[in-house]
Amino acid sequence: MIDNYSDEDIQERLVALTRDLILIPSIPSRPEDLRRCYEFIKNHLECLDNIEVREFEHQGSPSLVATPPGCKKPDILMCGHLDVITHPVASYRSYMENGRIYGPGAGDMKGSVAILLEIFRNIHTRFPNASLGIGITxxxxxxxxxxxxYLFNEAGVSCGEAMIPDGGSLNEITIEEKGILHLKLTCHGHSAHAARPWLGDNPLERLMDHLTKLRKFFSDMKQEEHHWIPTCAVTIIETENQTINRIPTDATAVLDIRFPPPFTVEKIVAQIKETLTEDVDFEIIISAEPTHLSPDKSYEVITEEVTGKAIKHVRDDGGSDARYLSKFGIPVMMSRPLVGNLHAQDEWIDIHSMVQLYRIYEKFLIKKLTEN
Ligand SMILES: [Zn+2]
Structure with missing residues (x-):
């Protein structure tokens, strides 16, 4: 069946929808705006014929999964997130320049959510009951x-394959992501007047010694040629102190550690514990194993056909929602339009590449869902 939409039509729709989504500051610190953005997307999906929207909520975070009625395990599920990191700006607006949309969340990932919504509508209009779902978190x-x-571990959501346009680039398909370990270290001591430090036991100074040892542990693994190695960033250090002339009672540091295979959470935790001595408390905030995405070969071929350029497999230093799926052996297709300055105020997404990704999705979905 021939698509009745020209590239211009699609571009117009994608741009309008992306800019509407950017206008809503769907950031963690504004739950009512997060909810407003969620309702906006839900309304888009609910007005489609022959589509059932299932709603979920876990610890205050709303999610939905839309499929044809009764389709419990779609062959393909497209996933997107509507939340954006908190930007230190007063207003969430977008502007267009040089063929790009600029604005908070344009690239991560409201522009891509717009593509998912449009392609979902288009495929279900042309192929009613296609085994295609969309999940928005x-x-x-x-x-x-x-x-x-929550959807995959607890709510029983599943699928054959998943498409998540939240990593890679137009011709760069993500095949591996580093594992994550967010760690909190706490040292306990006892306070004293800072003019008489010999009367106290300074936990902050001991914590600094631990951090120095850890920095050496990670810098010993450094390589000249690439960054596909374990890394550690100290992101928070704090004490309860409000005053300068007092030795604190406790001191904590939070670390963001990322690691590729063959490291595992267990292995890296054991090595870190070995590096530290016993006078430090150790708390794991988040941990996730490194992820293999195993993209479908035909997705790669179609990407090359649509863009006229060879694809490249890439490894991602960051993690994404793909990690929750790959542990069930679900292949994940992860590439996205050209984006830049992610998590900065002038984050952007390239409009032409949005249309190209739309065409890649369209071709791939029609092939997978109709040819059997
Ligand atoms: Zn994202």
Missing amino acids: SDEETGGTSGVG
């Missing part, structure tokens, strides 16, 4: 445990 930027994690 609202907590990816804060870990995904109440979104995709």
Whole structure:
């Protein structure tokens, strides 16, 4: 069946929808706006004929899965998140320049959510009852445990294959993601006047010694040629102190550690514990194993056909919602339009590449869902 939409039509629809989505500041600190964005997307899906929207909520994060009625395990599920990281700006607006849409969340991932919504509508209009679902969650930027994690681990959602346009690039298909370990270290001591430090036991200074050992542990693994190695960033250090001339009672540091295979959570935790001595408390905030995405070969071929350029397999230093699916052996297709300055105020998405990704999805979905 021939698509009745020209590239211009699609572009117009994608741009309008992306800009509407950016206008809603769907950030973790504004749950009512997060909910507003969720309702906006739900309304888009509910007005489609012959589509059932199932709603979920876990720890305050709303999610939905839309499929044809009764379709419990779609052959293909497209996943997107509507939440955006909190930007230090007063207003969430977008503008267009040089063929790009600029605005908070344009690239991660409201532009891509617009593509998912449009292609979902288009495929179901042309192929009623196609085994295609869409899942929209609202907590990816804060870990995904109440979104995709909850849907797949607890709510019984499943699928044959998944498409998540939240990593890679137009011709760069993500095949591996690093594992994640968010770690909190706490040292206990006892306070004293800072003029008489010999009367106290300074936990902050001991914590600093531990961090120095850990920094050496990670820098010993550094390589000149690439960054596909374990890394560690100290992101928070704090004490209860409000005053300068007091030795604190406790000191904590939070670390963001990322690691590729063959490291596992267990292995890296054991090595870190070995590096530290016993006077430090060790708390794992989040952990996730490295992820293999195993994309479908025909997705790669179609990407090359639509773009006229060879694809490249890439590895991602960051993690995504794909980790919750690959542990069930579900292949994940992960590439996205050209984007830049992610998580910055002038985040952008390239409009032409949005249309190209739309065409890749269209071709792939029609092939997978109608040829059997
Ligand atoms: Zn994202």
